[in-house]
Amino acid sequence: MKTKKIPMRLCIGCGEMKPKKDLIRVLKDAEGTIQLDFTGKKSGRGAYLCKNMECFAAAQKGHRLERSFGCRVSEEIYEEMKHALQTELAGTADHLS
Known part of the structure; x- marks a missing residue:
């Protein structure tokens, strides 16, 4: 039986190649809105970040x-993404406990 290929993506924060499932997608849609895409399925241009605040800060x-x-990405967009990432990470930590 063939082994299934795991899609790898580059984290723009740390520069490491990691499995796509372990990363969060940052999305720029057709209107130019930049946001976090936790599903990874919305249409638009994407970049990937590790699920930690250190990579977000480095990016x-x-x-x-x-x-x-x-x-250009404004400070307001960074603050919105930071808040959304912190909320997601807190929810994931609660879910694992």
């Missing part, structure tokens, strides 16, 4: 989202 500090999407 923000290095302006890696701007480089990936080719546009």
